[in-house]
Amino acid sequence: MAxxxxxGAGMVGLATAWHLQERGVEVTVIDRAGVAAGSSWGNAGWLTPGKAIPLADPSLWTYGPTALLDPDAALHVPLRVDVNLWSFLARFAAHGTRRAWDATMAALTPIDKxxxxxxDELSAGGVQAWTREGPFVIGFAQPSDATAFLREIEGARRHGQDVPLTPLDDPRELCPILSERATAAYRLxxxxxxxxxxxxxALGESVVERGANLRVGAAVTTVVGGPHPAVVLATGERLEADSVVVATGAWLPKLARGxxxxxxxxxxxxxxxxxxTDVPVEHPLYLPKQRIACxxxxxxxRIAGTMxxxxPDEPPQPRRIQAIVNQVRELLTGVDLDDRHDEWVxxxxxxxxxxxxxxxxRSPGVFVGGGHxxxxxVLGPATGKMLAKQIVTGEVDPTIAPFDPLR
Structure with a gap:
């Protein structure tokens, strides 16, 4: 058996492991901390392919400079000498054009669909966890604030996605914690x-129940390709396999550079x-102008925000939590923003x-899955399915062809 x-035991890594098992591959999953220890644990949990769109768009050129001067803005860049960071930001900003947005959206649409x-495939295969339909409530302080969001939705539709969006007569119809300051809302x-x-x-438990060896607290320092791909742990232990997948999220460069x-x-x-909240909230809420997802x-x-x-390993910055609080305080009511639990970065x-x-x-037998x-x-399970297909069959599915890590 291969x-x-x-x-990496986040969504991408575990989904890849699950689909490799579907194809008859024996799997070992290694993570330095544990399941969902990276960016998978504390996010908003949105499965919104209609919103899986390029981050850089033309508005970056007006929003970005303003955000740098606003301590409460969703975008935050530390003002310090960091050549790598500023080089990345220059390349990121260069993609803030309509042409680049459309090219990226065209590449994302097949996997979004x-x-x-x-x-559903994971659920049918025994993963004991739920996903729940919306609707999502999209709230604005005033109708004119919706312009950029509506443009994004129209862009996703233009590229072939079905994204049902309906104005709400009463912003509080589906989300009673919206304050009177929110005068416009839509249901998505x-x-x-x-x-x-x-x-x-649950996904990790399913992978283990199907025979995987899950090793946590094990840091990988080196990945070696070739006829016998292998990883080397910080302890010096060397583990060989027929293939290796690097799915370490924001830490991917540490292993992928070579x-x-x-x-x-x-x-x-x-x-x-x-x-x-004073009253139960049943539906997710998005505040696009503040870039905050709840x-x-x-x-x-759960209230989440900030870019x-x-x-990745720097200490949390409490000022970022306060920025989120400052942004939502006037738009929410019946919410105790001063009694916060589960603060996370x-x-x-x-x-x-x-x-x-x-x-x-370029290293034979070594693959990567990340950079989402x-x-x-939302894209992790589809990524894992298509990456497992490539590993086992050698065939690159058109869905992930634009994501070539050697581009």
Missing amino acids: HSIVI IALGCF DGQRFLEPGPYLE LGVRTRVQAGRGYSFTVK TPYQGRF EFRR GSRPVTPDGLPLVGAT GMWGI
Whole structure:
């Protein structure tokens, strides 16, 4: 039986392991911390292919400079000498054109279209965790604030996605915690959400129950390709397999640099916390102008936001949590923003061109899966399915062809 080592126990890594098992491959999953220890645990849990769109768009040229001067802005870049960071930002900004947006959206649309079906496949295969239909509530302080969001939705539709969006007569019809300051809202259908931590735990349990060896607390320092691909752990232990998959999120460059993967992966850190609400909230809420996503989570309400470009292992910045609080305080009511639980920071793996890195590297037998930016949760299962197909058959599915990690 063929054997594969998957490095990383987030959504992409575990989904790849699950689909390798579907194809009869024995799997070892290695993670330095544990299941969902990276950006998979504390995100908003949105399964929204209709919103899995390029991060860089023409508005970046007006929003970006303003955000740098606003301590409460969703985008945050530390003002310090960091050649690698500023080089990444220059390349990222270069993709903030309509032409680049359309090219990236065209490449993302095929995997967006199959994303939700891949969750159904995991469920049918025994993963004991739910995904739930919306609707999602999209709220604005005033109708004119919706212009940019509507343009994004129209862009996704133009590229072939079905994204049902309907104005709400009463912004509080589906989301009673919206305050009177929110004067316009829409309902977004055709999307789902989940609870990220419990879902990843269930996916990890399924992989183990199907025979995988899950090793946590094991840091991989080196990946070796060739006739006998292998990984070397920090302890000096060497493990060989028929293939190796690097799915380490924002930490991917540490192992991928020697594999011919030249596209930079920058940590775009997001923050979240949970709060109590006076009335139960059943539906996710998005505040596009503030770039804040909110989701019901285990009886509380998770509020997530910020794109902070720092190194992935830097300490959390409490000011980023406060920025989120400042942005939502006037738009929410019946929410205790001062009694916050589960404060969290996670590093999303962002690429300059907005496309993931999925496929074979220059080292024989070594593959990567990562670079999904904000969309690793929703696109993870589809990525894992197509990457497993490539590993076992050698065939690159058209769905992931644009994500060639050697581009």
